[in-house]
Amino acid sequence: MGAHATKRDAAIHDGLIAWYRRHARDLPWRRSRDPYAIWLSEVMLQQTRVETVIPYYERWLEAFPTVQALADASEDAVLKLWEGLGYYRRARNFHRAAQVVANERAGQLPETAEQWQTLPGVGRYTASAVASIAFDEAVPVVDGNVKRVLARLERIETPTDDRETVASMWQRAEAILLAGSVKEPGTPGAFNQAMMELGARICVPRRPSCLLCPVAASCRGRAAGVHETLPIKGPKRVVPHADWVSAWITRGGRVLVGQRPPGLLGGLWELPTTTVAPGETDADALARMVRADLAADVAEPSHGKAVGSDQTIATVDHVFTHLRVTIRVTPLALVGKPVAQRHVALKWVRRAEFDTLALPVAMRKLVRASLAKR
Numbered sequence: 001m002g003a004h005a006t007k008r009d010a011a012i013h014d015g016l017i018a019w020y021r022r023h024a025r026d027l028p029w030r031r032s033r034d035p036y037a038i039w040l041s042e043v044m045l046q047q048t049r050v051e052t053v054i055p056y057y058e059r060w061l062e063a064f065p066t067v068q069a070l071a072d073a074s075e076d077a078v079l080k081l082w083e084g085l086g087y088y089r090r091a092r093n094f095h096r097a098a099q100v101v102a103n104e105r106a107g108q109l110p111e112t113a114e115q116w117q118t119l120p121g122v123g124r125y126t127a128s129a130v131a132s133i134a135f136d137e138a139v140p141v142v143d144g145n146v147k148r149v150l151a152r153l154e155r156i157e158t159p160t161d162d163r164e165t166v167a168s169m170w171q172r173a174e175a176i177l178l179a180g181s182v183k184e185p186g187t188p189g190a191f192n193q194a195m196m197e198l199g200a201r202i203c204v205p206r207r208p209s210c211l212l213c214p215v216a217a218s219c220r221g222r223a224a225g226v227h228e229t230l231p232i233k234g235p236k237r238v239v240p241h242a243d244w245v246s247a248w249i250t251r252g253g254r255v256l257v258g259q260r261p262p263g264l265l266g267g268l269w270e271l272p273t274t275t276v277a278p279g280e281t282d283a284d285a286l287a288r289m290v291r292a293d294l295a296a297d298v299a300e301p302s303h304g305k306a307v308g309s310d311q312t313i314a315t316v317d318h319v320f321t322h323l324r325v326t327i328r329v330t331p332l333a334l335v336g337k338p339v340a341q342r343h344v345a346l347k348w349v350r351r352a353e354f355d356t357l358a359l360p361v362a363m364r365k366l367v368r369a370s371l372a373k374r
């Protein structure tokens with residue numbers, strides 16, 4: 001037990017470690033001591049479920065078995081392998097960070113959480129997770145699962161997205177981490193994973209399994225009967241909705257796609273797409289987009305029918321973190337040769353080639369639905 005640790009903290013620590021030792025799931029990254037593989041798993045597991053991550057993790061290590069292999073890969077190859085996991089910024093940052101390791105650190109991965117945080121896109125959570133799991137550094141982690149466990153265990157009744165609440169959670173997690181006793185010394189990595197595992201499997205959002213919980217005797221939320229009302233979230237954000245329209249432009253059996261510029265979903269491919277402004281028709285929005293993004297004009301349809309939503313080939317609804325969108329695809333003929341304005345590049349692709357392109361998830365759904373109808 002650390003110098004200032006309380007008996008309660010030591011009991012929580014030891015209870016968690018003993019439980020984790022017996023019940024930890026056998027996950028591929030837990031069989032590895034390779035910091036690169038552990039880092040990869042932590043990046044993939046942010047915002048994504050374990051079951052989804054496993055096949056991606058395995059495919060990734062086959063394609064890029066070392067940090068050097070990843071650093072040498074093209075961004076296209078990286079994004080293609082990431083396709084479907086969402087939050088592409090994670091993949092791009094991971095790729096950039098691998099290049100920093102290869103070029104500026106002679107391929108040597110950092111060891112301490114502080115060093116890890118100097119890499120692009122590596123925040124406090126990832127840095128602490130990798131440093132504790134791969135290098136046994138005594139630093140805590142606080143993610144969504146840990147927040148829920150701590151809010152209940154400590155009966156924290158302030159919102160968990162509140163800055164001060166989060167800061168105090170990091171402190172509590174550290175105090176418990178350092179309270180390990182001689183009886184169950186564990187390791188920082190095992191302790192951190194135990195906390196996250198408890199949140200993922202026992203102290204779940206709805207109807208936690210308190211009867212199976214190794215720290216139930218120390219749980220203040222449960223003792224007060226308020227555990228199921230915790231954690232307290234901040235006021236719910238209303239996710240706004242937008243209408244987008246995409247153009248299905250074909251020439252000689254090929255379809256026009258553009259590569260997105262750096263920024264949101266940068267580097268991925270898409271059908272030329274624009275937001276439909278309030279009061280604007282799909283046809284107006286498409287005409288505006290074609291002039292601005294493709295430096296071309298929309299051809300008058302030969303059958304005299306104006307381009308409009310009645311010609312929609314497919315419609316897809318998609319939810320991003322901060323936006324719900326409805327995307328409609330409309331066939332379009334162009335006057336003139338399209339020239340990339342907003343996109344990094346434009347190209348004409350055959351149907352089969354869509355499988356080799358890295359597309360955002362919403363675009364993949366849209367293209368599949370369109371190809372099924374064309």
Ligand code: SF4
Binds near residue numbers: 202209213215
């Ligand atoms: S006793 Fe229940 S509420 Fe408390 S930490 Fe365990 S599972 Fe969560």
